[in-house]
Amino acid sequence: MKIVDKEEKPNNCFNLTYLLVTDFCTSLRSAKTAPNKTQVKQMLVGRLRRRGKKLKEFMLTIKTADSTEINTLLSIYIEKVKWLRSMNKPLWDESQFTLEALNKKYENPVFYVGIINNEIIGGFILVEYDRLYWPEVTDNSTYYFHKFVISNKYCGKNYSDRILKWVKEYGREMNK
Known part of the structure; x- marks a missing residue:
């Protein structure tokens, strides 16, 4: 698991999810093929975007x-x-x-x-x-x-x- 220092501290739930998914993907594959932030976001919410709905999730x-x-x-x-x-x-x-x-x-x-x-x-x-x-x-x-x-x-x-x-x-x- 990646340790987040002060400069990298996530400022919202998406960033934290991105870090966790990135770490998981990195552990499965090499760092070169791990998804970037945009790809992770598409994995997490892409299904809603394809329907033409503007994504607006609330906790x-x-x-x-x-x-x-x-x-x-x-x-x-x-x-x-x-x-x-x-x-x-x-x-x-x-x-x-x-x-x-x-x-x-x-x-x-x-x-x-x-x-x-x-x-x-x-x-x-x-x-x-x-x-x-x-x-x-x-x-x-x-x-x-x-x-x-x-x-x-x-x-x-x-x-x-x-x-x-x-x-x-x-x-x-x-x-x-």
Whole structure:
């Protein structure tokens, strides 16, 4: 593995990936035939470019929400309620999305948010007990996933799949 000194320190994820891929390729072949930075970038993202889409990847961060982020998430829920109603598909009601109502419905809810470029794109609630829907389950061997929402601005961009994948992996890590 190549050691990165201060002058070469990567300033973003792509540069770090480039170093790792370059080191891997160098170990397989001679340094003369190892790919350059442009070739590595094409290997990593070329498929998207060939489709004619401008590449713009963002790092999705999923984390436990603080009180300010919970308020933002609540406003995303309200936005989604109004949108669903406008599409004649009422699923939720605004009255469900107050902190008091959610705390009453779910015992000790933990709010999570998905963040892209410092903007909350959606979120969900995880609880360890759900006496309302599964009263027969008394141990804490399961997470219950509730109130999943993605802001309309970010729908159709595969973020919901990425968040669901994260939830599954997190559940496995926590032995749930």
